[in-house]
Amino acid sequence: QVQLQESGPGLVKPSQTLSLACTVSGGSINSGSYYWNWVRQPAGKEPEWIGRIYSRGPTNYNPSLKSRVTISLDTSKNQFSLELTSVTAADSAVYYCASSPDYSYYYMDVWGEGTTVTVSS
Amino acid sequence: NFVLTQPHSVSESPGKTVTISCTRSSGSFAGYYVQWFQQRPGSSPTPVIYDDNQRPYGVPDRFSGSIDRSSNSASLTISGLKTEDEADYYCQCYDSTNVVFGGGTKLTVL
Numbered sequence: 001q002v003q004l005q006e007s008g009p010g011l012v013k014p015s016q017t018l019s020l021a022c023t024v025s026g027g028s029i030n031s032g033s034y035y036w037n038w039v040r041q042p043a044g045k046e047p048e049w050i051g052r053i054y055s056r057g058p059t060n061y062n063p064s065l066k067s068r069v070t071i072s073l074d075t076s077k078n079q080f081s082l083e084l085t086s087v088t089a090a091d092s093a094v095y096y097c098a099s100s101p102d103y104s105y106y107y108m109d110v111w112g113e114g115t116t117v118t119v120s121s
Numbered sequence: 122n123f124v125l126t127q128p129h130s131v132s133e134s135p136g137k138t139v140t141i142s143c144t145r146s147s148g149s150f151a152g153y154y155v156q157w158f159q160q161r162p163g164s165s166p167t168p169v170i171y172d173d174n175q176r177p178y179g180v181p182d183r184f185s186g187s188i189d190r191s192s193n194s195a196s197l198t199i200s201g202l203k204t205e206d207e208a209d210y211y212c213q214c215y216d217s218t219n220v221v222f223g224g225g226t227k228l229t230v231l
Contacts (some may be wrong), residue, residue: 111167
């Protein structure tokens with residue numbers, strides 16, 4: 001089973017771009033065996049799916065965030081990344097990366113421990 | 122788009138059985154599987170049910186899931202409650218464009 005670890009700045013200024021990476025161990029990010037997801041959870045609220053990427057297919061985004069989000073793969077580092085532009089305080093949350101098996105793209109079975117991002121000047 | 126509605130909180134005594142509901146506001150569960158996640162404070166969500174009623178490896182059979190298509194609702198049932206089951210529980214489903222989580226239910230075992 002893969003293991004996931006998020007990394008990136010814990011503080012981002014309003015209007016700037018939030019950039020996070022998820023390092024995958026125990027499996028190849030390019031194998032086609034997994035979908036790679038980003039999920040966020042504001043304090044005291046439910047998780048919100050941001051989007052997913054698959055090495056052998058299209059990238060899918062939450063329609064409410066689609067205009068500001070880019071998810072990409074870095075096969076040289078066995079990582080996938082999240083970029084969220086024009087952030088506001090409403091984007092403050094714990095950000096998780098999660099994997100889904102290729103036969104069940106909607107089922108996020110392995111999650112990272114999460115990284116807290118605060119948007120503030 | 123659709124919303125998944127859960128009760129805000131439920132409570133029950135150790136050893137008893139509790140059921141948490143999840144109602145889909147529009148569209149149908151038909152063709153779209155439901156997942157359930159357990160989240161303890163300070164921890165990541167972990168799946169306890171996938172594909173409506175399947176348990177991931179290591180999840181005890183005290184956890185079960187079901188779908189009632191007549192009411193467009195899903196349920197998570199936990200029997201033989203233990204104090205360690207106290208947590209937030211989220212249902213999750215999807216459609217052709219999005220993945221949606223329910224608002225969560227806080228389970229208190231007292």
